[in-house]
Amino acid sequence: MVSMSKIATGNGHGENSPYFEGWKAYETNPFHPIDRPDGVIQMGLAENQLCFEFIKKWLMEHPEASVCTSEGVGRFKETALFQDYHGMPEFRQAVAKFMGKVRGDRVKFDPERIVMSGGATGAHETVAFCLADPGEALLLPTPYYPGFDRDLRWRTGVELVPVICESCNNFQITRNALEAAYEKAGEDGLRVKGLLITNPSNPLGTIMDRDTLKSIVRFVNEKNIHLIGDEIYAATVFKSPEFVSISEVIEEVECDRDLIHIVYSLSKDMGFPGFRVGIIYSYNDAVMNCARKMSSYGLVSSQTQHLIATMLNDHDFVDDFIVESREQLFKRHEYFTWSLSQVGIGSLKGNGGLFIWMDLRKLLKDNTFEGEMDLWRVIINEVKLNVSPGSSFHCHEPGWFRVCFANMDDNTMEVALSRIRAFILKNNESIVPRKLCRRSSLKLSLSRSLSRRIDDFMSPTGIMSPHSPLPQSPLVRART
Amino acid sequence: MGLLSRKVTCNSHGQDSSYFLGWQEYEKNPYDEVKNPKGIIQMGLAENQLCFDLLESWLAKNPEAACFKRDGQSLFKELALFQDYHGLPAFKQALVDFMAEIRGNKVTFDTNNIVLTAGATSANETLMFCLAEKGEAFLLPTPYYPGFDRDLKWRTGAEIVPIVCTSSNGFQITESALEEAYQEAQRKNLRVKGLLVTNPSNPLGTTIKRNELDLLINFITVKEIHLISDEIYSGTVFSSPEFISIMEVLKDRKMDKSQEWERVHVVYSLSKDLGLPGFRVGAIYSNDPIVVAAATKMSSFGLVSSQTQFLLSAMLSDKKFTKEYLSKNHKRLRKRRSKLVSGLEKTGISCLDSNAGLFCWVDMRHLLSSDTFEAEMELWKRIVYDVKLNISPGSSCHCTEPGWFHVCFANMSEETLKLAMQRLKSFVASITINKQSHQELMNTRRKNRTNWVFRLSFQSFHDREQDER
Numbered sequence: 001m002v003s004m005s006k007i008a009t010g011n012g013h014g015e016n017s018p019y020f021e022g023w024k025a026y027e028t029n030p031f032h033p034i035d036r037p038d039g040v041i042q043m044g045l046a047e048n049q050l051c052f053e054f055i056k057k058w059l060m061e062h063p064e065a066s067v068c069t070s071e072g073v074g075r076f077k078e079t080a081l082f083q084d085y086h087g088m089p090e091f092r093q094a095v096a097k098f099m100g101k102v103r104g105d106r107v108k109f110d111p112e113r114i115v116m117s118g119g120a121t122g123a124h125e126t127v128a129f130c131l132a133d134p135g136e137a138l139l140l141p142t143p144y145y146p147g148f149d150r151d152l153r154w155r156t157g158v159e160l161v162p163v164i165c166e167s168c169n170n171f172q173i174t175r176n177a178l179e180a181a182y183e184k185a186g187e188d189g190l191r192v193k194g195l196l197i198t199n200p201s202n203p204l205g206t207i208m209d210r211d212t213l214k215s216i217v218r219f220v221n222e223k224n225i226h227l228i229g230d231e232i233y234a235a236t237v238f239k240s241p242e243f244v245s246i247s248e249v250i251e252e253v254e255c256d257r258d259l260i261h262i263v264y265s266l267s268k269d270m271g272f273p274g275f276r277v278g279i280i281y282s283y284n285d286a287v288m289n290c291a292r293k294m295s296s297y298g299l300v301s302s303q304t305q306h307l308i309a310t311m312l313n314d315h316d317f318v319d320d321f322i323v324e325s326r327e328q329l330f331k332r333h334e335y336f337t338w339s340l341s342q343v344g345i346g347s348l349k350g351n352g353g354l355f356i357w358m359d360l361r362k363l364l365k366d367n368t369f370e371g372e373m374d375l376w377r378v379i380i381n382e383v384k385l386n387v388s389p390g391s392s393f394h395c396h397e398p399g400w401f402r403v404c405f406a407n408m409d410d411n412t413m414e415v416a417l418s419r420i421r422a423f424i425l426k427n428n429e430s431i432v433p434r435k436l437c438r439r440s441s442l443k444l445s446l447s448r449s450l451s452r453r454i455d456d457f458m459s460p461t462g463i464m465s466p467h468s469p470l471p472q473s474p475l476v477r478a479r480t
Numbered sequence: 481m482g483l484l485s486r487k488v489t490c491n492s493h494g495q496d497s498s499y500f501l502g503w504q505e506y507e508k509n510p511y512d513e514v515k516n517p518k519g520i521i522q523m524g525l526a527e528n529q530l531c532f533d534l535l536e537s538w539l540a541k542n543p544e545a546a547c548f549k550r551d552g553q554s555l556f557k558e559l560a561l562f563q564d565y566h567g568l569p570a571f572k573q574a575l576v577d578f579m580a581e582i583r584g585n586k587v588t589f590d591t592n593n594i595v596l597t598a599g600a601t602s603a604n605e606t607l608m609f610c611l612a613e614k615g616e617a618f619l620l621p622t623p624y625y626p627g628f629d630r631d632l633k634w635r636t637g638a639e640i641v642p643i644v645c646t647s648s649n650g651f652q653i654t655e656s657a658l659e660e661a662y663q664e665a666q667r668k669n670l671r672v673k674g675l676l677v678t679n680p681s682n683p684l685g686t687t688i689k690r691n692e693l694d695l696l697i698n699f700i701t702v703k704e705i706h707l708i709s710d711e712i713y714s715g716t717v718f719s720s721p722e723f724i725s726i727m728e729v730l731k732d733r734k735m736d737k738s739q740e741w742e743r744v745h746v747v748y749s750l751s752k753d754l755g756l757p758g759f760r761v762g763a764i765y766s767n768d769p770i771v772v773a774a775a776t777k778m779s780s781f782g783l784v785s786s787q788t789q790f791l792l793s794a795m796l797s798d799k800k801f802t803k804e805y806l807s808k809n810h811k812r813l814r815k816r817r818s819k820l821v822s823g824l825e826k827t828g829i830s831c832l833d834s835n836a837g838l839f840c841w842v843d844m845r846h847l848l849s850s851d852t853f854e855a856e857m858e859l860w861k862r863i864v865y866d867v868k869l870n871i872s873p874g875s876s877c878h879c880t881e882p883g884w885f886h887v888c889f890a891n892m893s894e895e896t897l898k899l900a901m902q903r904l905k906s907f908v909a910s911i912t913i914n915k916q917s918h919q920e921l922m923n924t925r926r927k928n929r930t931n932w933v934f935r936l937s938f939q940s941f942h943d944r945e946q947d948e949r
Contacts, residue, residue, distance in 0.1 A: 002673060002705050002743070008610040008774035015777065052557040059548070059556060068539045068546030068791060076539065077532045083599075083757040118598055118782035119563075125781050129635055133485045155609055155635070155778070193483070267563075274562040274786030276598075290488040294635070297602045298782035302758030307787065 012154040017146050022376075022386040031384070033411060041416045044386040046202065046354045047407035048236065048271035050328035051321065055270070058317050065310035067303060075306065082302040085295050087116045091305040094312035095279060099264060101318055102235040107247045109281060115291045116305075117278035118298025120232050120265035124151040124196075126294045127261055127280060130287045131226050132158045137190040138228075139163050139181050141173045143357075143393035143400070145202045152196070161185045161192065164396050170348060171204055171357075173197070173212055178219050194226030194259075195219070200233040200243065203393050203402035204357045205350030207237060213249045220259055229262045235269035235322055237352035238330035250283075257283035266308065268354060269325070275304045329354070329406060332413070336405045339417045343424040347403075354406040358387070361399030363427075372398040383423045385416055487635060502860075506870040511896070521900045524870045526682065526838045527891035528716065528755035530812040531805060535754070538801050545794035548787070555790065562786040565779050567596040571793035575763060578796045579748060582715045582806065587727045595764040595775040596789070598782030600712050600749035603762040604631045604676075606778045607745055610771050611706050612638040617670040618708070619661045621645050621653050623841075623877035623884070625682045632676070641665040641672070644880050650832060651684055651841075653677070653692050658699050674706030674743070675699070680713040680723065683877050683886035684841045685817075685834030687717055693729045697740060706743045715753030715806060717836040718814035742768035750792065752838060753809070759788045813838070813890060816897070820889040823901030827908045838890040842871075845883030847911060856882040867907040869900055 003009070022044050031039035064071040067079045082088060092111035099109045117123035132138060134157025140148060141163040152158055163181040165171040178195070185192045197216065200207045208216075220227040229246035237243040250260055261282040267273035277300050282288045300308075312318055337347055337356060348357040364371040369391050376389040379401075390400035405413065502524050511519035539546060548556040562568065569591065576589035597603040612618060614637035620628060621643040632640055643661040645651040658675075665672045675696060679688040688696075700707045709726040717723040726744055735741055746765040751757035761784050764775050796802060820840055821831055832841040848855040853875050860873040863885075874884035889897060 004610055004770060004774070005613045005616075007613065008770065013774070013777040047561055049557070049561070052560070055560075056554060056556055063547070066546045069543065070540065072546075073536055073539055076536055077529075080532070080535070080756045080758050081527055081529070083751070083760075118602075118780075122781045130485055130488050133487075136485075150777075150780075155781075193485075272560045274560050276563075276783050276785050284484075286484055286488055290484075293630075296599075296630075297605055297635075298598045299760050301598075301760050301785035301788045303788050303791065304785045 007155055012150065014146065014150040014154070017149070017392050022380055022388060025380050026386040029384075031412065031415070033415075037415075038384065040380065040384045040386050041412060041419075042386050042407065043403045043405070043416060044388045045407050046268065046404050047273065048268055048325070048329075048354050049407050049409075050332060051271060051325050054321060054324050055311075058311065058314070062310060062314070065307050067306050072306075079302045079306050082305075083299065085116070085292055085299060087114065087295075087300065088302065088305045088309060090309040090313060091300070094309045095264075095277075097315070098312045098318060099234075099279075099281070101315075101322060102269065103243065103245045103248065107245065107251070109247070113281055113283070113288055115280040115282070115288060116295045116298070116300045117280055117291070119267060119273070119276045119278040120230065120263055121147065121151050121278065122276075122295075122298035123263045123265070123278040123280045124148065124228075124230070125154075125156060126291050126298075127228055127263060127282075127287075128152045128156045128158050129294060130290050131228075131261075132156065132193040134158065135190070136193045137161050137185050139178070139185070139192060139195040139225075140394075141165050141177070141197060143171070143203055143390060143395035145198060146388075146392050146394075148196070158193075159190055161188075161190060162394055162396075163195070167348075167359075167397055167400075170206070171201075173208070173216065175215055175219065178216070182223060192223070192225055194228055196228040196230060198230040198233075199246070200231075200237055200352035202233065202353060203355060203388070203390075204348055205353035205355055206348065206357075207241065207243050207352050209241065210244050210249065213244055213246065214253050217246070217249055217253045217255050221255055224256075224259070226259045226261060229260070231262055232265045232268050233353050234264070235325060236329055236354060238326045238333060239351045241351065243352065247281075258287075259284070261287060270321075275308070276300060277304065277308060332405050336413065336417070340420065343421050345420070345424065348400075355402050355404040358401045358403050359399065360401055361397075364399050367398060369398045375399075376401070379423075383419050385419060502864055502870045502872060505864050509868075511868070513893075513896070518868065520864065520868045520870050521896060521903075522870050522891065523888050523900060524872045524886070525891050526752065526888050527757065528752055528809070528813075528838050529891050530816060531755060531809050534801075534805050534808060535795075538795060538798065542794060542798070545791050548790065550794075559786045559790050562789075563783065565776055565783060567594075567784070568786060568789040568793060570797070571784075571789040572596070574793045574796035575748075577799075578802055579714075579765075581799075581802055582753070583723065583725050583728060587725060587731055589727075589765060593765055593767060593769075593772055595766075595772060595779050596784045597762040597764060597775075597779050598760040598784060599751060599757070599762040600710065600747055601627065601631055601762070602760075602779075602782040603747045603749070603764045604628070604708075604710065605634075605636065606775050606782075607708055607747065607764055607771075608632045608636045608638050609778060610774045611708075611745075612636065612673040614638070615669075615671060616673045617641045617665050617668075618673060619643050619658070619665065619675045621651075621657075621677060621681075623651070623683050623874055623879035623886075625678060626872075626876050626878075628676070638673075639665075639668075639670050641668070641670065642878055642880075643675075647832075647843075647881055647884075650686070651681075652689070653695065655695055655699075658695070662703065672703065672705055674708060676708040676710065678710040678713075679726070680711075680717060680836035682713065682837060683839060683872070683874075684832055685837035685839055686832065687721060687723050687836050689721065690724055690729065693724060693726055694733075696726070697729060697733070697735070697744075700743060701740050704739075704743075706745065707740075708745050708747060710747040712747065712749040712752050713837050714748070715809065716813055716838060718810040718817070719835045721835065723836070742766075742771075745771060754805075756792075759792070760784060761788060761792065816889050816894070819894065819897055820887065820901070823897070824904070827901070827905045829904075829908070839886055839888040842885045842887045843883065844885055845881070847908065848883050851882060853882045859883075860885070863904075863907070867903050869903060 026040045026042050029039045031041040063069040066072045067076045092114040095114055096109040096111040117126055137159040139161050142165055161181050163177050264279040266277040280291045346359045372389050379385055379387055388402040506520045506522050509519045511521045572591040572594055576591055580588050617639040619641050641661050641664055643657045714723055748763045750761040766772050830843050856873050863869050872886040
């Protein structure tokens with residue numbers, strides 16, 4: 001009886017990881033404010049849901065963005081027939097311009113270098129196919145997005161070698177860590193073809209500073225290996241320090257541009273994961289041409305190309321969107337991290353992304369990954385929140401969890417926060433900061449005082465109250 | 481420069497083939513009725529442009545689908561966020577219903593067995609990733625769609641071994657051809673994992689007959705291998721014999737509980753039947769849950785845009801529309817094909833008798849200077865550069881006999897087709913005149929030489945020869 005391929009029957013798809021287990025728990029019992037108020041709240045999905053009203057308003061004012069409306073149907077036939085893997089020129093121009101704006105117009109992107117892919121998922125796989133043969137390796141700083149195990153390895157046969165990053169320096173990438181990983185790969189008989197960095201980082205929610213990026217660029221040039229910069233969260237940087245892109249750094253440091261490739265997408269920055277808009281931007285002509293041929297396997301629907309081209313070629317809309325998005329993310333992030341800090345839960349100080357890297361090391365019964373899994377199961381089954389355990393991101397230290405905050409409305413977030421509070425207060429009052437709670441009998445008054453602070457915060461105008469304990473960001477000050 | 485993978489540096493992407501070179505020439509000098517009336521007419525692109533009026537009229541009557549709305553409610557947010565690789569349930573249902581309707585509802589399809597992919601290009605590659613790997617091969621009847629060389633082999637590492645079909649029996653698949661291909665694979669040390677057939681066939685434009693389908697099923701049963709049936713042209717069958725899907729044959733043979741049932745997989749797409757290649761809507765249909773599960777995960781690399789799924793779920797759920805569309809599509813294709821065929825006949829060129837597809841398989845063997853592929857290339861270059869028609873030479877489709885050409889008829893207006901036929905007629909007439917005058921010239925030369933010889937000897941021989949010419 002003939003078999004299927006090893007790829008199909010193996011576990012290379014990576015879906016047996018706990019990252020996905022939590023999703024399954026959510027899917028069997030999803031939270032709904034009315035129908036399932038005790039359901040699991042999804043905090044494991046890095047979606048950006050904060051700007052839909054803003055975008056919908058634009059759509060209503062621009063029916064021509066759809067080739068199916070009476071205003072747009074004049075373009076229907078040519079759009080429906082357009083399957084050229086170069087992509088629509090206006091789409092490429094719009095995306096190139098958007099990428100530039102997101103980087104404060106400090107760099108320009110060439111529309112002729114824009115190559116489409118089936119989301120960033122398709123982009124990563126394609127880049128891996130172009131840069132490495134089966135059995136060769138890519139270096140990846142930990143912790144990293146679990147999907148990479150599938151996207152970079154599954155059908156390509158490429159290996160991943162972790163670059164260990166640690167909490168002692170806030171998980172920054174060090175030269176030593178890079179060298180150690182490179183050496184280890186050599187010892188294991190693996191030929192390293194490249195380094196992939198995600199900046200802003202998933203799951204950390206931090207950006208890399210200029211010096212770190214320069215050091216990375218020097219490293220890849222010395223070793224003559226590729227550098228893949230996954231910058232899909234570029235527009236989600238909501239407070240300083242400002243985002244610095246690889247595309248800027250290569251202007252400042254001597255660099256062989258044939259080594260440099262950027263992966264981009266509209267799934268996070270705009271909140272459009274369903275539209276499958278992935279982009280490969282390579283400075284290497286051979287890679288660009290090959291990736292373009294491979295894009296046949298995941299072209300962006302021309303219907304969607306037209307929509308995105310119309311939207312992103314509206315530069316006023318884009319400018320307003322970038323500001324609005326940052327503001328919404330900032331507000332949500334600040335409130336969420338503040339609320340957690342009130343019950344003694346810290347997180348890595350971050351300024352981008354759609355999630356926080358939450359520090360629950362103090363709650364571990366054992367400082368081991370088993371201890372982390374135990375805690376995680378409690379969070380899923382008792383607290384009913386789907387958060388993602390650090391081990392699923394290949395974090396080197398147990399006790400860290402990624403928690404998404406931009407994929408829900410305010411009410412759901414309040415429910416999530418109240419569950420967290422209840423859990424902490426019930427189980428571990430010792431971790432509550434001394435200034436807020438000296439004795440267990442203060443528990444009740446504590447929760448009352450917390451609610452009062454929350455009311456202060458959530459003023460009718462929806463902006464931060466002047467009485468808020470949080471420092472106000474320049475962004476908020478500028479608006480009010 | 482850092483080293484790249486072998487995939488970048490080799491040419492298994494297949495784009496150096498003549499199939500694509502013709503396109504490149506076309507792109508440098510494309511015909512336009514007004515702006516470039518002397519440009520190259522594209523007849524190498526299997527697009528269906530005959531029914532856009534029907535699509536546009538549906539859109540005008542269904543404005544909600546255009547604006548992400550249903551029953552007055554905006555679904556924009558839900559759709560923008562929808563990235564579930566299981567696909568939009570309403571779209572999958574509409575798609576399987578449409579597939580059943582095309583097959584006269586003689587077979588039905590289960591939404592649990594369908595996987596959505598970014599076009600048939602992605603579907604074929606994904607299936608290959610699931611079923612074969614390096615050192616393994618699929619058997620394909622020739623001639624076949626040139627894109628398969630890229631889609632099935634490039635990144636998967638799998639090989640294709642041809643099942644040679646010839647004009648002696650209208651290019652039908654025979655048992656001996658199947659067996660010979662299987663042996664050839666063994667000789668090359670390749671493990672055969674399956675067959676892939678295109679039904680209706682590209683480039684032949686014919687539907688596979690029931691006895692051939694039976695043959696295929698018998699073959700995969702004996703060899704215990706897979707069968708992929710690429711049925712992307714199933715909605716373009718415009719005259720008899722009726723389209724018979726491989727699923728129908730399995731059902732008729734009561735094989736729906738057999739092992740073979742799980743080894744037969746269908747590929748579909750809306751690029752040809754509905755004329756929407758830009759929207760990237762493909763599908764894999766399999767009765768094997770392991771294939772479905774693996775292919776579903778792989779579809780992450782090329783999902784169908786939720787915006788497109790939503791639009792098409794509304795369109796294909798409109799059964800009144802689909803009925804009218806399929807019927808008119810058939811009529812118009814039949815009419816357009818007959819225009820091409822009669823145009824060619826006037827030029828003394830015949831085609832394989834076909835009942836489907838967006839193209840004809842044209843016999844220009846009599847126009848070749850010799851029965852070789854060099855002569856075919858020579859003729860093809862003249863047709864592209866001098867006659868200014870981009871048609872595809874049979875060698876690019878791996879045909880084993882020189883002189884056949886793939887000519888599309890549904891991707892242009894009737895006027896453009898007429899012009900193309902006129903150009904071809906003039907060209908053929910000029911070759912014929914040239915051939916005649918060439919022949920005359922050859923005869924005159926021979927005569928003069930003989931004259932010269934016999935002038936030296938016998939005057940009477942010369943007189944006789946002149947009479948015989």
